[in-house]
Amino acid sequence: MNILWSSDPEAVEKYRFALGTDTQALDSAAMVARVLHDNLGIQQVIIGPDVALEPACDLAESARLDRPELGVILLRNRVDVTTLSQALRSGMREVVTADDHTALADALRRSRELTAKLAGHSGAGSGNEGHIITVFSAKGGVGKTTMSTNIATYLAQTGSKTLLVDLDLSFGDVAISLQLIPVQSVFDAVGMSGHLDEQGLGSLVTTHDDSGLDVVCAPNDPSDADRIPVHVVTELLKVARQHYDYVIVDTPPSFTEHVLAACDISSALVLIATLDIPAVKNLRVAIDTLDMLGSPKDARIIVLNRSDAKVGLRADDVVTAIKTPIAVNVPSSMTVPASVNRGVPIVLDDPKGAVSVAIRELSDGHIRQRFGDPVNGARTSHRKSLFKGRR
Numbered sequence: 001m002n003i004l005w006s007s008d009p010e011a012v013e014k015y016r017f018a019l020g021t022d023t024q025a026l027d028s029a030a031m032v033a034r035v036l037h038d039n040l041g042i043q044q045v046i047i048g049p050d051v052a053l054e055p056a057c058d059l060a061e062s063a064r065l066d067r068p069e070l071g072v073i074l075l076r077n078r079v080d081v082t083t084l085s086q087a088l089r090s091g092m093r094e095v096v097t098a099d100d101h102t103a104l105a106d107a108l109r110r111s112r113e114l115t116a117k118l119a120g121h122s123g124a125g126s127g128n129e130g131h132i133i134t135v136f137s138a139k140g141g142v143g144k145t146t147m148s149t150n151i152a153t154y155l156a157q158t159g160s161k162t163l164l165v166d167l168d169l170s171f172g173d174v175a176i177s178l179q180l181i182p183v184q185s186v187f188d189a190v191g192m193s194g195h196l197d198e199q200g201l202g203s204l205v206t207t208h209d210d211s212g213l214d215v216v217c218a219p220n221d222p223s224d225a226d227r228i229p230v231h232v233v234t235e236l237l238k239v240a241r242q243h244y245d246y247v248i249v250d251t252p253p254s255f256t257e258h259v260l261a262a263c264d265i266s267s268a269l270v271l272i273a274t275l276d277i278p279a280v281k282n283l284r285v286a287i288d289t290l291d292m293l294g295s296p297k298d299a300r301i302i303v304l305n306r307s308d309a310k311v312g313l314r315a316d317d318v319v320t321a322i323k324t325p326i327a328v329n330v331p332s333s334m335t336v337p338a339s340v341n342r343g344v345p346i347v348l349d350d351p352k353g354a355v356s357v358a359i360r361e362l363s364d365g366h367i368r369q370r371f372g373d374p375v376n377g378a379r380t381s382h383r384k385s386l387f388k389g390r391r
């Protein structure tokens, strides 16, 4: 199926000879992005001559990472060298003169053939992409790192190819929680910006041997955080989801621009609440912010951490305040800080304990199930390891 992006209401008729009947006309970049996101069956986007070059190239550029199998073809009233080189650099497959319908039909045929080859070759396309899940709370100390490291460890240990990315860029403690000694970090993605690939991503990763979890750690030097452009993080996550079943993102306690970028491309958000007024207030503000940004409500999974704390506030009060049901209650347990101090995630350190049971319920019942994955470790990832010989 094709999309024709043009504000000319007669465009579909005009190009019918080349496009055939299976074409949906859309008149804005936002609509094109939405339909591409919702409909994985789209194979080609044809961009009309009335669309400015810059937004057209922006679309091709993001599609190149998001959906490498998607063919983007640009129509121009006049094709000059500057347009051609800019378009091809952004990842468009062809640039065609708008009134040459035979050339357009040929370009579409070539693009369709390439799409079919890419789909057949890699066995992957966007339909086979992994899922990015961002764990967030606007307050520190509520259990973001505890949840993200344990969800990721459990998913990896039970057969899903999983990457944990520490986006708490200044004060990240994923490495220390898992006793990892990273050689590279998120910061090293900066030098690969624009051409980060599977091998480049592999060079950033440190593996947690006990579970097989891959981790991209936060920089050692907190000041490096300011030198990591947002687009580098977006590129890192988009490349990662092409090679992992799950990409779990740990975050700092505020909506930094990096966090917003991660939320924007996440398939689900795990939002952590605790039974204290500031945490509930901050969660309410975070939810309002997400609403304002148009983030879908059904992508949110609310986790109440330390749900059994006797502090006067009840779970019902939290639900009333945040107007969202709680998916999973995780009790308080001394085994959690003890496991952190030992550098062994609680799901491995105390797998039968109540905290581990709750984290498994969250991972299987609310994460895997939402994406139609078999639960409880029944799945073995079809994805190959980034490093030969491992797993």
Ligand SMILES: Nc1ncnc2c1ncn2[C@@H]1O[C@H](COP(=O)(O)OP(=O)(O)O)[C@@H](O)[C@H]1O
Binding pocket: 137, 139, 140, 141, 142, 143, 144, 145, 146, 147, 305, 306, 330, 331, 332, 333, 334, 336, 337, 338, 340, 355
């Ligand atoms: N369910 C729990 N029971 C007991 N301690 C917990 C629990 N969840 C988190 N903690 C402890 O609370 C502290 C903060 O947790 P952490 O995950 O680092 O929070 P954040 O990443 O949100 O700042 C840590 O010492 C952790 O061990």
Ligand SMILES: [Mg+2]
Binding pocket: 144, 145, 146, 168, 173, 251
């Ligand atoms: Mg943390």
